[in-house]
Amino acid sequence: MSKRGETIWEHRNRSLKLLSGTLRYEVLKNAKFRCTLCGTPADEKALQVDHILPRKHGGTDEISNLQALCYSCNAEKRHLDATDFRVNAKFYETRHTDCAFCKIPETDILHSNSLAVCILDRFPVTHLHSLIIPKRHGDDYFSLAPAERNACDELLVKRKAEIQAEDRSVMGFNVGTNNGETAGQTILHTHIHLIPRRTSDVRNPRGGIRNIIAGKGPY
Secondary structure: OOOOHHHHHHHHHOOOOOOOHHHHHHHHHHOOOEOOOOOOEOOOOOEEEEEOOOHHHOOOOOHHHEEEEEHHHHHHHHHHOOOOHHHHHHHOOOOOOOOHHHOOOHHHEEEEOOOEEEEEOOOOOOOOOEEEEEOOOOOOHHHOOHHHHHHHHHHHHHHHHHHHHHOOOEEEEEEEOOOOHHHOOOOOOOOEEEEEEEOOOOOOOOOHHHHHOOOOOOO
């Protein structure tokens, strides 16, 4: 303290802003009351709500930046994670000037959070076919960081509920992503399809996405 004075307590001051009980419950509920890292259920170990990108490095209290960790994993993450989060912040800002999904017009955006947006597909498979798109330019789903997956899931759930409220004929959904040109990906920026399905919209829906390859649907 003789060298640094009260600054030694700054890290604690940043953490004094408590999350609301409602937000904490939502994070734990989304995690099915299990630790995101080790899978331990809440009835075996107390769960804590962790900031994926810590507040001290610019992390927000948005639900897409929160995860449920047991007290053991949270302690281990805090002590062992040596990532330079200032570099991570720049990582999320990656954009390509020649990519259509990196420059989506504001007027096309239905919903957004800090890391992802939701738009209508311009060439819909069915009515209200929507796309969930991370803001950062990444080639495919496997390039997403955990916080980006959380952000995309948040918009998928929100858009699903909105579609069902708008169109009562929607009885199901296909959720999918093409990864690589061989798998049919045409825009090499990660995007997730949310395709509403209605009774009798095809002759035989059995197999769902298995029908990507002809004849593989029925089994």
